[in-house]
Amino acid sequence: MSKADMIRRARSAFREVLEAMEQPKSQLLQRDPAIKGLVENIVRRVEEARKPENWPVEEYPDEFAKYHPQDRYLWSWLLYHAAFVSDDLASILCILRGMGCELVEHPEYGYAIRPIIGGKGFESMERYNYVKEPLNALTGDLLPLLKQLRDEVRRGKVIPASEYRQGRLGER
Incomplete structure (x- = not known):
């Protein structure tokens, strides 16, 4: 089943459940009262996930920015978004x-x-290959982020406008 199909089916099911919860004697909820409990669990989990103290981002500092500042905003974006995918990936x-x-x-x-x-x-x-070895198992998580990063850069949403400086022709 495609992601689009799953989203369409989920919307339809949630719409039906929410409408049933608004009715005092819903047939759907009388046939399967566990549905209400499942919805309550989803609501609690989403509300819990919204709390900043439960976000996966602890701190992923860019320690190499002082030596290679040209791509620091790219790394900031990547580290931030990777943390929401997997702590291991971000680490x-x-x-x-x-x-x-x-x-x-x-x-x-x-x-x-x-x-x-x-x-x-x-x-x-050789040292680099050794250190990056654990990343090989996470390429399925990493590759979409790298493509998304490119798309966000092209939209101008990664490097802050304050970093652009207009100079004169021939100026470095």
Whole structure:
């Protein structure tokens, strides 16, 4: 079943349940009184998830921004959104960035994570491959985020307008 089909079916079912809950002697709820309890559980869980103290984001600092500030807003966006997908994904990305990675535009994936070897970055490609190994199991979560990041950048929703500075021709 496609995501669109599931959403359509869920809307239809929730609409029917909500209408039934507004009627004093609903046939649907009399046939299956557990439906009301399931709805109450969903409402409680959503309300609990709305509380900031229950958000998955603890803190994923961009420790490498001082050495490679060009893509700091890209990493901020990626780390923030990754935390809502998976704590593991956000943690691994945070470690990779902190040890020396940059985000570069990629025609197929939106953005790609590229290690910086030497200097303040990874000491070797082997070390990078070792550190990124756990990320391989999470590519299904990461790839949609990288594409979404590209789309958001193109819409102008990642890099704040205050960071753009108009200069003069020939000025660096």
